[in-house]
Amino acid sequence: MPTRHASLPVSAPALVPSTVRSAALLWFTAVGAGVFEAVIAVAGMIVDGTASFANVAAGLGIRLVVFVAAIFMAVRMRQGGNWARVALTVILGVFGTLSLVIGPVQWLLAGHTVAEAVAGADGMTLVFTISRIVHLAAVLSAVALMFTTTANAYFRRPRSLKRSSATVEA
Secondary structure: OOOOOOOOOOOOOOOOOHHHHHHHHHHHHHHHHHHHHHHHHHHHHHHHOOOOHHHHHHHHHHHHHHHHHHHHHHHHHHOOOHHHHHHHHHHHHHHHHHHHHHHHHHHHHOOOOHHHHHHHOOHHHHHHHHHHHHHHHHHHHHHHHHOOHHHHHHHHOOHHHHHHHHOOOO
16 A cells, blocks of 8 residues: 655655566666676686786776666666666666677677587576576566656656655555
8 A cells, every 4th residue: 555755745646657666676686687797707707716806896896887877877767767767778778788698699609509508507607697687687678667658658747746756655
């Protein structure tokens, strides 16, 4: 049952649509998967001896910036920021997706097969791959949900109505 903020009247504007709330949750899921993948990658570099402080620090620094920006934009998108919806779509939905799939696509274009990848994979590779699939599915689903009819109507609402409804929780 919806609750209302003490300062809002009972006739407060409609809540944030479920599609927008779900899209934000999916962006948080994508960030979580990205963090998990970074941990696995660093662990793998440590195990195989290719980790250097500079290499790990640079990679984690870039990822930290991306993760923080993604969370910030997902929160702003949920609050009705159309600019955040567009930024998430272009930066992470397009370029982020490309960064997730370019390696596997290049590998397949080099003549390898999915069956070959599965047959040669160790446990960590399989865990990483499953996380990457979850990551990719979360990004693509979030982008789709941000552009549903109800989401589009929410982002077209006047700013004052979105601000008021952001304080009302389901």
